[in-house]
Amino acid sequence: MEKKPTVASSFCLLLLCVATSTVAEVLEAHPHLHHQPHKNDGSIKLFVFGDSYADTGNVRKSVSPSWKEPYGITFPGKPAGRFSDGRVLTDYLAQFLGIRSPLPYALRKYAKKSKLENGMNFAYGGTGVFDTLVSGPNLTTQIGFFQQLLEQEKVYDKRDLIKSSVALVSVAGNDYTTHFVKPGNGSKDLAEFTKSIVKQIAVDLMRIRDLGVRKIAVTALEPMGCLPLLTSFLSYQNCSETLNLASMFHNQVLRQNVEQLNKESKKSAFIILDLYGAFLSAIKPQKDHQGKMMVQIDDPLKPCCVGVGSEYSCGSVDESTGAKKYGICRNPERSFFWDTVHLSQNGWNDVYSSLKSSLHQLYS
Ligand SMILES: *[C@@H]1O[C@H](CO)[C@@H](O)[C@H](O)[C@H]1NC(C)=O
Numbered sequence: 001m002e003k004k005p006t007v008a009s010s011f012c013l014l015l016l017c018v019a020t021s022t023v024a025e026v027l028e029a030h031p032h033l034h035h036q037p038h039k040n041d042g043s044i045k046l047f048v049f050g051d052s053y054a055d056t057g058n059v060r061k062s063v064s065p066s067w068k069e070p071y072g073i074t075f076p077g078k079p080a081g082r083f084s085d086g087r088v089l090t091d092y093l094a095q096f097l098g099i100r101s102p103l104p105y106a107l108r109k110y111a112k113k114s115k116l117e118n119g120m121n122f123a124y125g126g127t128g129v130f131d132t133l134v135s136g137p138n139l140t141t142q143i144g145f146f147q148q149l150l151e152q153e154k155v156y157d158k159r160d161l162i163k164s165s166v167a168l169v170s171v172a173g174n175d176y177t178t179h180f181v182k183p184g185n186g187s188k189d190l191a192e193f194t195k196s197i198v199k200q201i202a203v204d205l206m207r208i209r210d211l212g213v214r215k216i217a218v219t220a221l222e223p224m225g226c227l228p229l230l231t232s233f234l235s236y237q238n239c240s241e242t243l244n245l246a247s248m249f250h251n252q253v254l255r256q257n258v259e260q261l262n263k264e265s266k267k268s269a270f271i272i273l274d275l276y277g278a279f280l281s282a283i284k285p286q287k288d289h290q291g292k293m294m295v296q297i298d299d300p301l302k303p304c305c306v307g308v309g310s311e312y313s314c315g316s317v318d319e320s321t322g323a324k325k326y327g328i329c330r331n332p333e334r335s336f337f338w339d340t341v342h343l344s345q346n347g348w349n350d351v352y353s354s355l356k357s358s359l360h361q362l363y364s
C-alpha cells in the first residue's frame with residue numbers, strides 16, 4: 001500500500017474549525033431517544049469507548065465540525081456533537097437496550113445525577129487504540145476515566161455493573177489513518193501493525209471486563225477502502241480492494257483474539273459487531289424477492305455533505321464572509337455516507353438493521 005498524503009490533509013480538515021458555546025446550549029443540544037423497543041427494568045447501563053462512530057458530544061466545540069452546521073440537522077435538528085446529520089451507532093445500541101443514549105463524559109459535571117443512570121459515553125472523535133493525529137484521549141485513557149468514576153468517585157457500583165451492563169468499543173479506523181500517513185509505513189509493516197493494534201485491543205477489552213462490565217461489544221473494522229475519502233479518486237464508483245483487504249485482515253485477527261478471550265472468560269463476555277459486513281450489505285445494490293434491483297440508497301459511495309473544493313470539507317465556512325463552503329445532497333435520508341468518513345443517520349440505521357441479530361447475544 002502506498003502512503004496517501006491526501007488522507008492526512010482531508011482528515012485534519014475534518015477536525016479544524018472554530019465555534020463558541022455555552023454549557024446550556026450543550027445540554028439542550030443533547031436530547032434523547034423516545035423509542036424503546038427493548039424491555040428494560042431500568043438498571044442496564046451502557047458504557048461507550050472509542051471514536052467518532054460512537055462519540056455523541058465529547059469532542060470540544062472549539063475544535064470539532066460535529067458542533068457546526070450542518071451536523072445534527074436530522075437529529076436533534078441542530079449541531080449537537082455527533083459526527084453525522086443525526087443518530088450514530090451509540091444511539092442505536094442504546095435504543096436496542098431500551099435506554100436513553102448515555103451522557104457524554106465531557107458533559108457530566110453539568111448534568112443532573114439522574115442523567116448518569118443510563119451509563120456514560122467516553123468516546124472521542126478522532127481517537128484510536130494508540131495516539132492518533134488528534135490530541136484526544138486514546139482508548140487506554142478513556143478506560144482510565146471510567147475506572148476513576150468507578151473506583152474514586154464511586155459514581156457506579158461494581159456489583160450493579162456485573163448484573164447488567166454493556167460496553168461498546170468502536171476503534172481502530174483512526175489508528176490505520178495515522179499509520180498510513182506516517183512516512184515509510186507501507187504494506188510491509190501493515191500486518192505487524194494490525195497485530196499490535198489487536199493485541200492492545202484485547203488488553204483493553206479484558207480491562208473493561210475486569211472493571212465489571214458484563215457484555216462487551218467491539219466493532220470490526222469497516223471496509224476502509226469504501227470510505228468516500230478514498231473513493232473520491234474513483235468518482236465514488238468503486239471501493240479500494242487493497243484497503244478492504246487490510247480491513248479484512250484486521251477483522252480476522254480480531255476474531256481470533258476475541259474467540260480466545262471468550263474461552264478464557266467462560267461466559268462469552270465479548271461479541272464482535274460486524275461493521276464490515278454491515279457496510280457492504282448497505283452499499284451493494286440489493287435485489288428483492290423477485291430479483292428486481294431495489295434502490296434504497298442514491299449513489300451509495302457518495303457522501304451527502306461535501307466541501308466545494310479540496311480545501312473545504314463538510315461544515316466549512318469562509319472565514320471572512322461566513323459563506324458556506326459545502327453542499328448537502330437533496331435527500332440525506334437516502335444517503336449512506338454523511339461526510340468523507342462518517343455515516344448519515346440513514347446509514348447507521350441500515351448498519352443497525354444488519355447488526356440487530358447479533359445484538360441479541362448481549363442478553364445471553
Ligand atoms: C495513551 O495515552 C497516554 C497518555 O497520553 C499514554 O501515556 C499512553 O502511552 C497511550 N497508550 C497507548 C496504548 O498508546
Ligand SMILES: *[C@@H]1O[C@H](CO)[C@@H](O)[C@H](O)[C@H]1NC(C)=O
Pocket residue numbers: 179182183184185189193
Ligand atoms: C510505522 O509506524 C509506527 C507506528 O505506527 C512507527 O513506530 C514506525 O516507526 C513506522 N515505521 C517507519 C518505517 O516509519
Ligand SMILES: *[C@@H]1O[C@H](CO)[C@@H](O)[C@H](O)[C@H]1NC(C)=O
Pocket residue numbers: 234237238
Ligand atoms: C469499477 O469496478 C467495475 C466492476 O466492479 C469495473 O468494471 C470498473 O472498471 C471499475 N472502475 C474503476 C475506475 O476502477
